Amino acid sequence: MIWVKQKDNVHVYVESEDSTCREISDFFTFEVPGAKFMPSYRNRYWDGKIRLFNVNKRELYIGLIPHLIKFAKQLEYKIQIDIDPIGEKFSHAEVTEFSNVLKLHSDKKPLQIRDYQKDAIHEAVNTGRTLLLSPTASGKSLIIYNLVRYHHALGRKQLIVVPTTSLVEQMYGDFRDYSTHNGFKVAKHCHRIYGGKEKSNAADVVISTWQSIYKFPQEWFNQFDVVYGDEAHLFKAKSLMTLMDKCKNARFRIGTTGTLDGTKTHRLVLEGVFGPVFKVTSTKKLMDDKQLAELKIVCMLVGYEDEQRKFVSKMNYQEEMDFLVSNQKRNDILAQLAVSQRGNTLVLYQYVEKHGEPLFKQIDSMTDKKVYFVHGGTETDQREQIRALTEKSDNTIIVASYGTFSTGINIKKLNNIVFASPSKSRIRILQSLGRGLRKSELKTKCNLFDIGDDLSWKEKKNYTLNHVLERIKMYNEEKFNYKVVRMNINGTT
DSSP: OEEEEEOSSSEEEEEOOHHHHHHHHHHTEEEOTTGGGSHHHHTTSOOSEEESEETTTTEEEGGGHHHHHHHHHHTTOOEEEEOOOOOOOOOHHHHHHHHHHTTOEETTEEOOOOHHHHHHHHHHHHHSEEEEEOOTTSOHHHHHHHHHHHHHHTTOOEEEEESSHHHHHHHHHHHHHHTTTTOOOHHHHEEEESTTSOSOOOOSEEEEEHHHHTTOOHHHHTTOSEEEETTGGGSOHHHHHHHHHHOTTOOEEEEEESOOOSOHHHHHHHHHHTOSEEEOOOHHHHHHTTSSOEEEEEEEEEEOOHHHHHHHTTOOHHHHHHHHHTOHHHHHHHHHHHHHOSSOEEEEESOIIIIIHHHHHHHHHHOSSEEEEEOTTSOHHHHHHHHHHHHTOSSEEEEEEHHHHSSSOOOTTOOEEEEOSOOOOHHHHHHHHGGGOOOBTTBOEEEEEEEEEEOOBTTBOOHHHHHHHHHHHHHHHTTOEEEEEEEETTSOO
């Protein structure tokens, strides 16, 4: 027999025989992907595992109760659950009526929420805890705004946590945009915390990066009734759990993400602190419904000469990456590709000094177009200026790191994306291509140029070739429109 009782708004107590608790602990213990490369693992401070059930305290995250029920069913254990109801009844009709009362606008034009956004709002209110899985450009900020206004009307204090300062400003700006015709004073009711911003404020809604509030005392978190985690996939697992543990009085917990990395560990961590995944919609459906720009993917597979293939075959992963990003002929292809495109173009790279900076200088020297260079050291205000200027342009090139522009920077007038550096991260790829999916009055299509490198030698495939094959597999899974074009390092197809 397994008894489940509520401890607080974060954890439940799980009581059973010691042997059963050890089985539960094993069930909720996972190897962290890539742990063996982390310093704490190498230095033997950590075994590379994450444990979502504390066997000593008998504590489990509330969001994992559905998985505990599955565990009990599999092993034919009886389970008794005694927890307080979380969500509230809010019908689909009431969601529509409430949204209409808000008189939503964007760019000073009337805005109607879509059916899938209503479904997400309904799910978040009725369950109280959920992880909303909704792709880039599906309007997550609008969903959050409706939820914020719902809970604000009921007098609840709310905390919105995002991974970057750019997203703080973007969320704040979106709220102002939506509020232009309904009298909601964003400057009065919403407060931003990051960097040098004032820490204390009487505002009802706080928008902050998790890094800015991570070390705040427990008392500060006690004031919040509702907590949101936007772009939740970008939070470090330990930091996210620590932060959410502090929000002990937050009965409502809503996470949003555009994608999951495909690992069970990642999903269960997020479900534990927020609640079960609710799939709002998909990129393919939004494109089919003409709500997103049509995406055309060209996988440019670059072939190399035998001498180079043999040379690279003896390299480890990092050495191969260094070889590719410093290869002048490869950079010539990238630069020529960027300057030859019509419309605004985003070139994404991984290493600032090794690749981004020389690539930017090369592109800038080849064209009269305006070329911007963005990296982690670029101030938030400057990034926003670049984004705003690009929206007013038809022929701008932005050379930006994956970390700064793959998430949260929205440019409607983005026509082309170039993956200049190899990447195997599913989250990074989906988030990056999402930068180009927003439609505008003059833009209905977006081109993605995915650069792959074939340096295979005899029977051995090189690391980055395997990565591009994984990306192609993902494009198939997502049912994206793509084609593969082979060319050699000298630039001929």
